[in-house]
Amino acid sequence: MNRLFAYFLLCICLFLIGICKAQTFQPQVIPSGPTVPSPNNPFGTKIPSIPEPGGGYIQNRYRHPYSQPITTGEQVNKRLLAEVEEDMARRRAYSMPSCMGSPGTRGYQHAYHEIKTMLEGKDSLNLSRAVFLVENAYYRDSMDFSTFDSYLNSIVSTLLKKIADEGQGPTSNTAKILMLHRFFTDTIEIRNPRTGKKQAHYPFSYDFEDPTGNTDWSKQFVSKLLAEGSGQCHSLPLLYLMLAQKMETEAYLTFSPNHSYIRFKDGYHWHNLELTNGYLTNNTWVMGSGFIKAEAVQHELYMDTISLKRAVAVTLSDLANGYARTHCMDGFVKRVLNTSLQYHPMTPGALALLSNYYTIWFQHAFRVSGNPGPNDLYRYPEAVQIYRHRNALYGFLDKVGYQNMSGEAYQEWLQSAHDEAQQQEHTRLMQNINKDWPKTPQD
Amino acid sequence: MKQTLFNNVFLPLSLFVISLTTQGQDTASVHYEKAFQTLEAMLVEKEPATFKKAVLTAENAYFDSGLDTAYFNQQLNILVRLTRAFIEAHREGFIYKGGDREKVLIYAGVYKVMTDTLPIILELGDTVYHLPFHYDFEDIAGHFNWTKMFVSKLVSSHTGNCHSLPYLYKILVEELGVKTHLALAPNHVYIKHRSQELGMYNTELTSGSFPIDAWLMASGYVHLDAIRNRLYMEALSDQQSIALCLVDLAQGYQHKYGMGDGQFILKCCETALKYYPNYINALLLKTDVLRTHWEALAQERNEASTKQEQEELTDTVLTAFNNMQELVGKIHDLGYRRMPDAMYLDWLNTLKTERDKYENPKINATFNNQ
Numbered sequence: 001m002n003r004l005f006a007y008f009l010l011c012i013c014l015f016l017i018g019i020c021k022a023q024t025f026q027p028q029v030i031p032s033g034p035t036v037p038s039p040n041n042p043f044g045t046k047i048p049s050i051p052e053p054g055g056g057y058i059q060n061r062y063r064h065p066y067s068q069p070i071t072t073g074e075q076v077n078k079r080l081l082a083e084v085e086e087d088m089a090r091r092r093a094y095s096m097p098s099c100m101g102s103p104g105t106r107g108y109q110h111a112y113h114e115i116k117t118m119l120e121g122k123d124s125l126n127l128s129r130a131v132f133l134v135e136n137a138y139y140r141d142s143m144d145f146s147t148f149d150s151y152l153n154s155i156v157s158t159l160l161k162k163i164a165d166e167g168q169g170p171t172s173n174t175a176k177i178l179m180l181h182r183f184f185t186d187t188i189e190i191r192n193p194r195t196g197k198k199q200a201h202y203p204f205s206y207d208f209e210d211p212t213g214n215t216d217w218s219k220q221f222v223s224k225l226l227a228e229g230s231g232q233c234h235s236l237p238l239l240y241l242m243l244a245q246k247m248e249t250e251a252y253l254t255f256s257p258n259h260s261y262i263r264f265k266d267g268y269h270w271h272n273l274e275l276t277n278g279y280l281t282n283n284t285w286v287m288g289s290g291f292i293k294a295e296a297v298q299h300e301l302y303m304d305t306i307s308l309k310r311a312v313a314v315t316l317s318d319l320a321n322g323y324a325r326t327h328c329m330d331g332f333v334k335r336v337l338n339t340s341l342q343y344h345p346m347t348p349g350a351l352a353l354l355s356n357y358y359t360i361w362f363q364h365a366f367r368v369s370g371n372p373g374p375n376d377l378y379r380y381p382e383a384v385q386i387y388r389h390r391n392a393l394y395g396f397l398d399k400v401g402y403q404n405m406s407g408e409a410y411q412e413w414l415q416s417a418h419d420e421a422q423q424q425e426h427t428r429l430m431q432n433i434n435k436d437w438p439k440t441p442q443d
Numbered sequence: 444m445k446q447t448l449f450n451n452v453f454l455p456l457s458l459f460v461i462s463l464t465t466q467g468q469d470t471a472s473v474h475y476e477k478a479f480q481t482l483e484a485m486l487v488e489k490e491p492a493t494f495k496k497a498v499l500t501a502e503n504a505y506f507d508s509g510l511d512t513a514y515f516n517q518q519l520n521i522l523v524r525l526t527r528a529f530i531e532a533h534r535e536g537f538i539y540k541g542g543d544r545e546k547v548l549i550y551a552g553v554y555k556v557m558t559d560t561l562p563i564i565l566e567l568g569d570t571v572y573h574l575p576f577h578y579d580f581e582d583i584a585g586h587f588n589w590t591k592m593f594v595s596k597l598v599s600s601h602t603g604n605c606h607s608l609p610y611l612y613k614i615l616v617e618e619l620g621v622k623t624h625l626a627l628a629p630n631h632v633y634i635k636h637r638s639q640e641l642g643m644y645n646t647e648l649t650s651g652s653f654p655i656d657a658w659l660m661a662s663g664y665v666h667l668d669a670i671r672n673r674l675y676m677e678a679l680s681d682q683q684s685i686a687l688c689l690v691d692l693a694q695g696y697q698h699k700y701g702m703g704d705g706q707f708i709l710k711c712c713e714t715a716l717k718y719y720p721n722y723i724n725a726l727l728l729k730t731d732v733l734r735t736h737w738e739a740l741a742q743e744r745n746e747a748s749t750k751q752e753q754e755e756l757t758d759t760v761l762t763a764f765n766n767m768q769e770l771v772g773k774i775h776d777l778g779y780r781r782m783p784d785a786m787y788l789d790w791l792n793t794l795k796t797e798r799d800k801y802e803n804p805k806i807n808a809t810f811n812n813q
Contacts, residue, residue: 294670297660297671
């Protein structure tokens with residue numbers, strides 16, 4: 001009987017050795033090139049669901065072809081536990097060091113979850129709330145939403161009253177659009193209903209100092225615009241859209257290189273509204289910057305209209321940017337950007353920040369791997385994986401015609417809106433809008 | 444006797460003459476039919492497809508299969524050898540350092556051979572010059588002479604237009620073993636490339652320059668929707684390029700024999716559209732066919748003798764009209780706007796008058812600094 005049991009054990013041992021031998025270690029081969037994502041599915045569904053480094057490669061790396069046969073269940077458990085722990089340690093080493101938990105990060109997490117809830121349809125879309133959350137996170141929860149919101153509401157009620165005073169129908173989309181336009185670009189006089197005194201609201205101006213928010217990120221906030229009366233190409237269109245949502249008017253956000261502006265429809269005609277100087281512009285002028293490629297238009301990166309829901313998704317990109325600037329580049333940035341891109345895959349800012357993220361992540365992974373030479377890189381599949389994603393992302397940006405514009409070229413182009421030809425075009429377009437009024441009083 | 448003479452002489456003679464003329468037409472349509480089948484076979488990938496073969500097929504049909512392909516190939520061979528020699532001579536000094544250097548070197552070589560005067564030193568020490576290809580300003584769209592569009596005409600006369608010049612470029616580059624893409628603009632064809640270091644760039648062979656996209660987009664001649672819907676400015680795949688040749692074939696047919704019953708042209712357009720659904724020239728030509736069809740029906744209706752006959756035809760006329768109208772509406776929605784020849788030349792000229800504004804400086808520095 002004992003002999004029979006010994007035979008049985010021997011058989012099991014031989015069987016286990018056979019299995020282990022079969023799973024001989026195979027070095028990971030670096031694939032020849034990055035996978036190129038398709039336009040409809042920018043990352044080939046891979047990047048949003050990218051396994052954290054370590055995942056996917058564990059099976060290949062942690063097989064033990066020459067290990068001794070394992071006989072008892074306890075030993076198996078021990079070995080497995082050790083493997084899992086080793087694996088976890090590697091994952092931790094390769095993932096970006098997180099600064100979540102440090103002071104001021106909670107607000108970002110809260111903002112992310114609340115905006116995400118809106119996007120998932122569990123809560124109604126509120127652009128003003130989303131913008132507030134983004135800016136409040138930056139100011140470490142020192143803003144008050146009811147003050148912010150009631151200020152916006154008071155603007156809206158004043159403008160609606162003004163429309164009624166001037167004898168326009170309260171439902172006319174064009175009347176609202178034009179009134180909003182006046183609010184941004186013209187001095188508006190109103191009689192305060194409580195005091196009966198005349199008050200004036202002066203036009204917003206363009207803030208030439210650090211318009212990209214490079215040294216002071218809050219320069220491009222809507223709250224800064226409201227407080228100081230001057231803003232730039234990020235805050236002005238955003239405020240316009242927030243007010244438009246409250247006035248139930250249709251207007252759309254649009255991107256061009258380093259820039260955003262408003263598009264709206266008047267009857268059958270689409271118009272571009274350039275809020276940094278208040279002009280109606282034509283597409284020729286927008287393309288005249290020389291930085292827009294045909295691919296960008298064809299892939300709907302630039303000059304395409306962005307709906308309210310997508311505009312809310314775009315605020316997540318601002319959130320990620322604020323976090324990266326004030327705290328650090330960690331997994332939170334990637335998570336926020338991926339959510340943003342899930343709802344609007346073509347936000348230039350989000351795509352740019354995400355590619356930066358992968359670059360920094362790869363540098364980190366490279367260091368963790370001990371700065372291997374190009375021929376040894378394949379030994380570190382985690383690093384290779386990140387590198388491939390990074391390249392795929394840059395390839396994607398190139399393919400869809402992403403373009404960065406130098407600050408100088410940008411300012412020069414914005415200034416060209418003041419050319420006489422452009423001013424004439426503005427006047428002509430304005431007259432056309434007014435001309436259409438009698439035809440469509442209830443549009 | 445007279446009767447017999449008529450029966451014996453005139454009748455056979457006249458029948459012979461009739462048969463001769465019909466035979467003439469038959470053989471003509473045979474050439475075109477054959478060409479159509481060859482191109483279609485390339486599209487469905489039954490036959491190996493090369494752009495050169497597709498272009499020659501379309502041109503050969505116009506000459507009733509009488510094109511001197513041997514001469515064409517010989518000339519092409521000279522150009523290929525010249526390009527190779529040029530590349531060898533300039534490989535060292537070529538400043539582009541990207542990973543795809545060999546490819547870009549071929550692009551630069553073909554560009555130079557086509558647009559620049561090149562000295563060739565013969566064995567005995569004499570120098571001869573290879574002259575560049577020039578733009579032929581006469582009858583730019585081949586309205587009066589369709590062969591003006593042909594690559595074979597370009598090769599033999601060294602002058603061509605925006606149709607033959609980029610076609611020849613593509614043929615040469617592909618003979619040298621590298622891929623390249625045609626791209627469309629209103630009434631226009633140009634070349635689109637991607638290089639690792641310089642990104643996407645355009646090559647314009649009518650003036651030998653490298654315009655940026657704004658040249659086309661900001662000139663004000665093109666509707667934004669036309670770009671968005673990829674009517675223009677898309678790098679065309681090989682299949683799409685062959686679809687271009689198929690429509691060239693149909694246009695050649697139209698120039699030679701007129702619309703006829705429209706069936707051949709319609710067949711070409713439909714097949715091209717299957718592989719390139721927004722190909723604007725195919726859509727426009729198809730509209731032409733539908734309009735001719737509608738006009739013929741309307742005339743038939745107007746000439747009908749009885750009122751009853753007229754009424755019977757009314758519905759058919761209306762359907763034909765609606766078919767045409769629907770297509771015209773679609774073309775308009777896609778963003779197409781007609782561009783007259785004079786306007787086209789103005790636009791082409793802006794590349795010279797506003798060079799600073801529309802030229803890609805990086806590419807120019809790379810390709811013209813050899």
